[in-house]
Amino acid sequence: MANENKEIGDIVKKCKILLLDIEGTTTSISFVKDKLFPYAEQNVKQFLETQWESSDVKEVVTALRKLALEDKEKSVDGHVTIPGEDASKEVQIEGLVNNVKWQMSSDRKAGPLKQLQGMIWKQGYDKGDIKGHVYDDVSSALEQWKSVDGQKVYIYSSGSVQAQKLLFGQSLAGDLLQYIEGHFDTAVGAKQEAASYSAIAEKIGSKPDNVLFLTDIVKEAEAARTAGLHAVLVSREGNAPLPSEATESFTVIHSLGQLTSNKRKTDPQEEQPAKVPKTDLSTDVKTTAEAEKAKKETSTEGKLNEPEKKKDEPEKKKDEPEKMEVDEESTPVQTTNEPKLNKDENKEQIAKVVVEEVKDAMDSDIPTVDEKTTIVTDNRESQADKQETEKMETDIIRKTEETKVTVDEKTVESEKVEAEKPAKSEPVIQKSESENPKSEPEKKRSEPEKQKSEPEEQKAENEKQKAENEKQKSEPEKQKLEPEKQKPVLEKPKTEPEKHTSEPENKKSEPEKKKSESDKPVEVSNKKTEVSEKLTVPKEKVEVTEVKEQAPLAEETIITEIEEITDKENLSEMVEIIEDLEPVVEEPNGSEDMELQNVGDVLEKECDEILSKVQDVTNLDNIPLKSTLNPIAEETMETDNLDSNDIMERILDQETELETQQAENAPKTVTEVVDDIKTDKVEETAEKAVKEKVVKTTEKSLEDKLDAVEEKTKSEETKDAKDQIIATKANNVSEVKGTDSKIEKEIPPEVTAKDTSQKVEEKSKPESASKTEETKVEDKVATSSEKTDENTLADSKEKDKATEEQKPKESAPEVNGDATNGDKESVNQNGDSKVEELSSRLSVENGKEVNGSNGDSMDAENGTDKKSNLLKHKISCVGRDVIPGVVTLVLITRQD
Ligand SMILES: CSCCC(=O)C(=O)COP(=O)(O)O
């Protein structure tokens, strides 16, 4: 059995029953000898005198007298006789007191003595003179075994059952009886007899092999082992030193906590603070010191060699019913306490705390969902739980913010995919995913001033933008952009990170409006904005570099050309020039025709590739992107000849339908979203949120592009549209063309709009989160798109306004249809032939592309138109990232 020492961990897990000794195991020997025994000695006479007539006293007196006769017959050394019943009460009591004191002096474990002791001690407990001593680790171990580990605890002590219950019921640690299933005393047999343990196992209803006995007495341990029980020796401060052979044979512990698992209760609410298990480490240190000290003390084991005969156990029958308080078989017992489970439960508990902190920190922001993974995958050793927990919580909060950053970046960069040149999208996305998120918070912290100043500035900008957007939506025919708005854009060249930074900021103005000025979304939005901003500046530099590396073809060439043509370092100067210029656009010369055509083809192809890559990166194959876009695509396919009003109505209908369906699903609350963290859906939720953003971004972008097309058409109908307007509109036309072409290729015609909506909703389970993000993304895209037109058209606002004011009634019908479908007549009404030609071509191109590739414009237009379209297409792919004003200038310059 020597190997049991090494196997104790497994044995503890296996044993359903823990059988505990008291003195020297749960309670100090000194408490018994220095408190209980003296109390009994001092009060025995008084007790007998006052309780002489009670049946219990008479019974125990009879038993004591019987034992004394036996001791006399056996000639036990130092035995004390008890006078017969024929003696006076006083004589009998005097004899009894002397006998009791003699037995106690030798720590005799006789049943009648323990019975009387218990009766006397009860008075002391009742008076408050006695509090049962238990070691510090006892209560926690008892609770752990019962409440968590699923082990049942029984007491087996020479002290009477009554004395046991008094001690644990009125202990220094409170009432511990709730953790004890039953009590055994010497009525079941002497503690150094194996039969006693067999009897206990039988009474409990457990196999001896499933019972672990804890005691400070080697002979008791040996008896238990003989009976087939497992036994562990307990070494406490003040205990008799354990012989070396015993420590080699038995496992020796110094704290009951050494036999408890590291598990915690699954529901912290059920756990009382005072009952939280202490760490094993601290207890071990203490008890080890106690053990070392105990080894220096003299052994008292020899004094405890008292005979324990069944005839000396008159209280046996009376005790037995108490011993079977719990039917062990009737209550399932957890058999294993694997460390892994302990950790998991700890994690779960920690996760709850962390979730609360995340809630506070994130203020219900969506990306918090990603933190769940961190919690689950964290592995810690139980003894360092507290420190690890703090660290973990910190890490989780930090990673949560990092996740936010990642999600925001993906959102922004997904938007960039649409907004930027096609060749840029791939490296941007790759960069987003490959970046080390841990570096982001550092970047964020490195720019605190920017974080503080920009939101306010941005807020004013957003409000301004909102007003503009409202105006554009409600009064499309009066889309006029303030000239001053063009300057900030023109002052920010494409390669400046500020341009990218400003986009997501502007896009956040809409969610604030749509959320009915709700504070929380605004806060979240701002928070995300800050993160995006902070990260954008340093990151964009890298992105630009990568883009340059991977997109060295057409657009870079065009950029170079533009730069060469303009040869202006200070673009603000160009703004002034442009503003002063009377826009005149002429056709490119014929020698450039093929070159431009090639460039246009390349760019168009790259646009398609980018859309494909966006889908790959965001796993859009698994979500109904195509279906989401389908309503738009199908409508356009079926309404080749519809005017812009029809298209807009259908788009709006689709949008309304989608929103209605989304609204039907009860949105998840923030708490529910955060709670998802606990169910290991964090990554899934975050992924869905990102996908949702991309889907919505794409969808909204398309809608906005169609809006832009319509707006362009309207502007064309003013007849005196300037070159800048045409060039800018060409951007959107090309983009719509590329996007629509892609959609048409990918969307199977059998997919219905209804299916699309359902799929989107099913896929987007974190509804409220998605809703919030959707709104943001949609608004971002909308704002971005609108702003592009806004800025580009700004310098022609006054002229357009004057024109439209003159012919308000004429503009409306033209915008509603003819221009979109390429009615050259309606466009030509406004005069300038060159402008008319370009406008007409643009109208044709708009009509064709919005309607879904129903023909090659090259076939319908003359060579001049082809060149112009190619030029517009070329510029459209670049212009958005360059500057509309520059594009205009290029147009002008090239034509000149
Ligand atoms: C509550 S019992 C008080 C201690 C006592 O009287 C005694 O005999 C303890 O014996 P144990 O078997 O628990 O060592």
Ligand SMILES: [Mg+2]
């Ligand atoms: Mg003991």
